Amino acid sequence: MTEKALIIGGGIAGAVTAMALHKAGIEAEIFEAYPTGADDVGAFLVVFTNGLEALRVIDAHGPVVDHSFPARRVALIGDDGQLRGERPISGIDDGSALGPRTLRRATLYRVLHDEAARRGIPVRHGKRLVGAETVSGPHGARVVASFADGSTAEGDVLIGADGLHSATRTLIDPAAPRPRYTGQNTVCGYAHGIDTPLAPETYTMIAGKRAFLGCTRAPDGDVWWFANVPGDELTGDGVADRTPADWRSRIAALFADDDTPAAAIVRATGDTVIASNSYDITTTPTWHNDTMVILGDAAHAAAPNAAQGASMAIEDGVVLGRALRDHADPRAAFTAFEELRRDRVEKVVATSAGLAGRVGTPEGARAREAAAARAERGGxxxxxxxxxxxxxx
Known part of the structure; x- marks a missing residue:
């Protein structure tokens, strides 16, 4: 029976898994490589209804709702500025479920960490995993994790919630696939003082001739936006060499020939402009061994086009917590978890990859417009x- 879990990674998946295990009566301890858990400071995300309802299962939805704002509908505008379609963002709009919420990634990390701490779950910072081995004990197999600072920790299971470049994934399977660059950069920012009319509680998606931009208006009037644009993979130097002004100029130019508000929104943005590479992992053949398992982006990273990364990580954490509660043998729990999750998450990855593959092309714009039209007809x-x-x- 699992009594203690070592969770590698203090991001969304790690914090949620720890709280799910706490609800299941299993001790959990989080080990985070960075001094804080809030990487990608400045970027924002959406937690969709499926993610929020999973948080509700472990009574952790309240802080997320309290520190975010809603978006219940999505509208699509073509490069001529005309509305192509509008629908509920979650396919349902009956008020029976929690609607999608938008917040900064760092805010989501903070509120989940605060909630985990309130429940007495320890988080150890500065603990970068460098190795793990399974050892025999009087009550069965145990796993010992080793960290870069020379410390170790021991538990019944080790859960790799350590993201896209997971060390745990490689420890489980040295031949595990590496993340694939999708050919696009994701850039986001915050426009101030712009009076472009945007429907309330709505994500307005603008399919330009050369790029795609989505935006929503926050309660303080700022417009939060992201753009998916084709481009070379950014290295560390490549990110540092581009100033916010460089990014504003580059992104605005991609929309300059369109009759939409996209270029004006980008030009009205301040110096908080965040750019990143878009990666995915279409499939990871091996998710677990006898004492270790991966989840979230460590197991199934999706390109950001479906905006489901956070919600998939949340779902994973809750399902894994339930599996470890219901199966005394860790390997049986891991097998059950994989059986419940693999088909779903790989379908999400494939769906997002299909959208990513045509970003910034006329074919991609037409495909998005057609999808919006189908949704408007009820599909x-x-x-x-x-x-x-x-x-x-």
Whole structure:
């Protein structure tokens, strides 16, 4: 029986998994490589209905709702500025479920960490995993984790919630696939003092001739936006060499020939401009061994186009916590977890990759417009399977 879990990674998946295990009566300890858990400071994300309902299962949705703002609908505008379609963002709009919420990534990390701490779950910072081995004990196999600072920790299981470049994934399978660069950069920012009319509680998606931009207006009037643009993979120097002004100029130029507000929104942005590479992992053949398992981006990273990364990580954490509660043998729990999750998450990765592959092309713009038109005619089934997912504890 699992009594203690070592969780590698203090991001979304790590914090949620720890709280799910706490609810299941299993001790958990989080080990975070960085001094804080808030990487990607400045970037924002959406937690969709499926993610929020999974948080509700472990009574952790309240702080997220309190520190975010809603978006219940999505509208698509073509490069001529005309509305192509509008629908509920989650495929349902009956008020029975928690609607999607937008917040900064750092805020989500902070509120989840605060909630985990309130429940007495320890978080150890500055603990970069460098190795792990399974050892025999009087009550069965145990796992010992080794960290770069020379310390170790021992538990019944080790859970790799350590993201895209997971060390745990490689420890489980040295031949595990590496993340694939999708050919696009994701850039986001915050526009101030712009009076472009945007429908309230709505994500306005602008399909330009050469790039794609999504935006929503925050309660303080700022417009939060992201753009998916084709480009070379950014190295560390490549990111540092581009100033916020460089990014504003580059992104605005991609929309300059369109009759949409996209270029004006980008030009009205201050110096908080965040750029990153878009990666995915289409499949990871091996998720676990006898004492170690991976989840979230460590197991199944999706390109950001479906905006489901956070929600998939949340779902994973809750399902894994339930599996470890219900199966005395860790390997049986890991097998059950994988059986419940693999098909769903790989479908999400494939769906997001399909959108990513045509960003910045006329074909991609037409495909997005066609999808919006189908949704407007009532064909919201894709959103239903994605955001209508629920977990019974």
């Amino acid at each position: 919201a089934g894709t959103s239903d399977w994605l955001t209508g997912y629920r977990i019974a504890w």
